[in-house]
Amino acid sequence: MERIHFDKIGLKIKEARMARNLTQENVADEVGINTSHVSNIETNKTKVSLSTLVLICNALDVSVDYILESELKNSSSAIEREIINEIQNFDNMKKEQLLRIAKVL
Template sequence: MQMLIGDKIKSIRELKNYTQEYIADQLGITQAGYSKIEKGKTSLSLDKLEQLALILDLPLENIINFESQKYFNHDSNSEKEQVKNDSGLELVKRLYEDKIILLEKLLGHTDRELKIYKQKYGML
């Protein structure tokens, strides 16, 4: 079963741990409007798709060719399918590495804020 572009974008967004609100803000649209894109209720222009590729930090062709079955299904025996899975695993690996970096940045930001509040209230 072929994934629709909205499903692909949603899967990638979730792997990157981005919220719909974040993506919508980056696109300059409402969260409700962005949700309609993921659900396939609103058509996606090439310009918006290119913007999404920049936001998701992926080449446009990776978004278009994204198929979660290729990345998470390990039952394939053919060599050709294994090559596809290997390239897909690289994409998933990159997405998870990006997610780790994002979470580390968030943790650092939280630590700095905590230190500021401790200083402000004399707890340090």
């Protein structure tokens, strides 16, 4: 069995938190844990439990497989689902802009 890279998971949590302009305190309050625990998860000083990971993902409005993408064999599907999740609430103008950007890429 391969080992789980909790360091990558912590970094992904931090990236998702920062992308949403949330502090560790914001996430901790939402999840019901200490701010230091969030910090320790992000810096790999402690391993995140499954139940805490789910709560953190809910607080960050991301899927668990998005956070775990480095651990999954087929991570492209996690990224695709996360993209779809992000654009669901876009108005048509933003969707058209995104489509034009995607075609350029």
